[in-house]
């Protein structure tokens with residue numbers, strides 16, 4: 727399957743608005759890769775596929791997590807986290823994507839993780855700051871993206887954690903680990 731076919735297959739998984747977001751993440755991820763010496767081809771592929779399963783039914787994702795050996799602890803945290811792991815599984819199962827770097831960038835694009843690769847950082851940050859995003863503080867994150875990947879991502883996870891705390895939600899431990907590790911990398 728070529729890139730055009732993969733694009734069409736991805737587009738079919740989601741409503742138009744999510745597809746627009748995906749295209750924004752693709753452009754932003756390529757730009758970040760060029761700016762920070764990342765692999766632009768992998769950034770494009772991972773960005774294209776990052777929300778592959780975002781619009782899938784909750785039941786479908788839960789079944790995949792249970793039956794395909796994905797981390798069961800995901801089920802104890804916000805459902806917003808599920809599509810990243812399910813998506814990494816799905817693009818491998820449905821489209822034969824085997825590049826572990828790309829799969830990991832998809833898998834950890836929501837939560838982050840300790841020792842994020844440059845590709846992980848690029849995809850995750852592009853997801854936060856693509857042109858269609860409009861949440862309080864996004865312009866500050868766009869400025870920080872010109873300072874450094876770690877500076878911007880640490881701030882992005884910080885604001886996500888703050889919002890989760892304000893809403894009384896649990897925080898997936900990998901997000902805390904990711905932010906701690908990024909702050910260590912800045913110093």
Ligand code: DGI
Pocket residue numbers: 777780803804806807810835836837838853886890896897898899901
């Ligand atoms: O899929 P997108 O909407 O493009 O963005 P995403 O995959 O980064 O999902 C972000 C959502 O996940 C955001 O609304 C916050 C929510 N979320 C829930 N629990 C956690 C979490 N995000 C992180 N990083 N960590 C959590 O524990």
Ligand code: FE
Pocket residue numbers: 776777780809810835836
């Ligand atoms: Fe996502």
Ligand code: FE
Pocket residue numbers: 835836837850853854
């Ligand atoms: Fe994200």
Ligand code: FE
Pocket residue numbers: 747751776777853
């Ligand atoms: Fe996204």
